[in-house]
Amino acid sequence: MAHTYLIKYAEIALKGKNRYLFEEALVRQIRYAMKRTGEEFTVRRAQGRIYVDVPEEHDEDDVVTALQHVFGIVGICPVEKLTDDDFAGICEASVRHIDENYPDKNITFKVESRRARKDYPKNSMEINADVGEAILEAFPEIRVDVHDPDVLLYIEIREDVSIYSRVIPGPGGIPVGTGGKAMLLLSGGIDSPVAGYMIAKRGVNIDAVYFHAPPYTSERAKQKVVDLAKIVSAYTGPIYLHVINFTDIQMYIYDKCPHDELTIIMRRYMMRIAQQIARDTECAALITGESIGQVASQTTQSLVCTDEVCEMPVFRPLIGFDKSEIVEISKRIETFETSILPYEDCCTIFVAKHPVTKPRLDVIKKHEHDLDEDIDRLVQKALDEDELIIVR
Numbered sequence: 495m496a497h498t499y500l501i502k503y504a505e506i507a508l509k510g511k512n513r514y515l516f517e518e519a520l521v522r523q524i525r526y527a528m529k530r531t532g533e534e535f536t537v538r539r540a541q542g543r544i545y546v547d548v549p550e551e552h553d554e555d556d557v558v559t560a561l562q563h564v565f566g567i568v569g570i571c572p573v574e575k576l577t578d579d580d581f582a583g584i585c586e587a588s589v590r591h592i593d594e595n596y597p598d599k600n601i602t603f604k605v606e607s608r609r610a611r612k613d614y615p616k617n618s619m620e621i622n623a624d625v626g627e628a629i630l631e632a633f634p635e636i637r638v639d640v641h642d643p644d645v646l647l648y649i650e651i652r653e654d655v656s657i658y659s660r661v662i663p664g665p666g667g668i669p670v671g672t673g674g675k676a677m678l679l680l681s682g683g684i685d686s687p688v689a690g691y692m693i694a695k696r697g698v699n700i701d702a703v704y705f706h707a708p709p710y711t712s713e714r715a716k717q718k719v720v721d722l723a724k725i726v727s728a729y730t731g732p733i734y735l736h737v738i739n740f741t742d743i744q745m746y747i748y749d750k751c752p753h754d755e756l757t758i759i760m761r762r763y764m765m766r767i768a769q770q771i772a773r774d775t776e777c778a779a780l781i782t783g784e785s786i787g788q789v790a791s792q793t794t795q796s797l798v799c800t801d802e803v804c805e806m807p808v809f810r811p812l813i814g815f816d817k818s819e820i821v822e823i824s825k826r827i828e829t830f831e832t833s834i835l836p837y838e839d840c841c842t843i844f845v846a847k848h849p850v851t852k853p854r855l856d857v858i859k860k861h862e863h864d865l866d867e868d869i870d871r872l873v874q875k876a877l878d879e880d881e882l883i884i885v886r
């Protein structure tokens with residue numbers, strides 16, 4: 495008996511050539527996730543299925559946790575594999591499977607078999623009936639329920655025989671690498687890691703940019719962002735994190751522009767710079783953790799002003815979410831504990847006591863002209879000094 499996990503994935507995206515790309519990406523992401531477990535493994539594709547083989551001695555929790563980080567997987571099934579397709583052996587293994595996995599036999603079950611080889615001496619109806627019979631004989635309390643069984647025992651006869659009944663839920667979504675690449679504006683807060691997670695879940699590769707303002711923001715604040723990127727990278731694969739020194743730009747805006755407009759103008763420069771890096775790294779869109787009305791810089795009017803500088807689409811997956819809903823996801827994906835560490839954020843250091851909540855675009859643009867003298871040079875300098883950290 496070998497130890498194998500059968501990977502179930504949603505068939506919905508699997509049309510024509512897409513199916514091939516989808517499976518390639520899924521296999522690549524499974525390999526990436528499995529490497530993190532330190533277990534030996536092989537990933538196989540056979541007859542439209544994906545299998546992960548591991549040694550007899552392995553930690554099921556570690557393997558399942560790793561696979562639960564791979565978007566595209568809807569179910570993870572620990573499978574018992576028989577290399578011999580002798581029918582008596584299948585019955586015996588099925589009885590043993592029920593015995594080992596369900597200590598309480600006061601349950602209902604149904605056998606669901608599939609026979610990929612038509613030369614097998616029994617058809618699937620016969621297999622269902624005969625294996626069912628063997629199980630009923632072995633355990634007097636157990637009953638059959640074909641409509642709503644507690645246990646659905648799958649038997650698949652292909653080149654070898656697979657027996658399984660447990661389907662552990664996967665994260666769903668689409669494999670990363672099938673949906674292009676986008677640039678995440680990643681701060682140390684709660685929202686942006688969740689936003690990156692959500693877009694990656696739709697198959698999009700993620701790079702990230704963090705705006706750092708030393709000495710106003712510390713090395714620890716930067717490390718926190720690296721740590722968050724690392725947690726997110728368990729789902730996405732390696733993240734290229736660009737750290738941009740934003741201090742001079744921020745100071746310049748602070749000197750030249752009305753303080754109640756500071757946040758908006760700063761955010762417009764963040765978007766411009768992120769967009770420039772995105773273009774240079776073949777990212778087709780930006781991602782932010784913005785949500786309408788959460789803070790002054792996220793009212794509809796403020797978002798209009800921020801968006802105006804963007805020439806590429808900006809994905810804001812949290813736009814209609816309540817904070818509590820975002821927190822719930824961040825706890826589930828385990829970024830929350832890191833996000834709430836109390837290190838300063840460059841957006842909070844220079845914020846005005848009363849930031850505008852209904853900025854007017856024409857007024858903002860007029861005040862931005864006061865930066866004309868030096869801002870291009872400062873932006874270019876920040877881009878030139880981009881520090882790239884590869885997080886995995």
Ligand code: ATP
Nearest residue numbers: 679680681683684685686703704705782783784841
């Ligand atoms: P978060 O919890 O993601 O920090 P927030 O509620 O603090 O969000 P803002 O500070 O207004 O909201 O930031 C809105 C979005 O802008 C963030 O979700 C993030 O995508 C981006 N952002 C803010 N600050 C930075 C930064 N220092 N570096 C990179 N991106 C940032």
Ligand code: MG
Nearest residue numbers: 681682683839
């Ligand atoms: Mg923030």
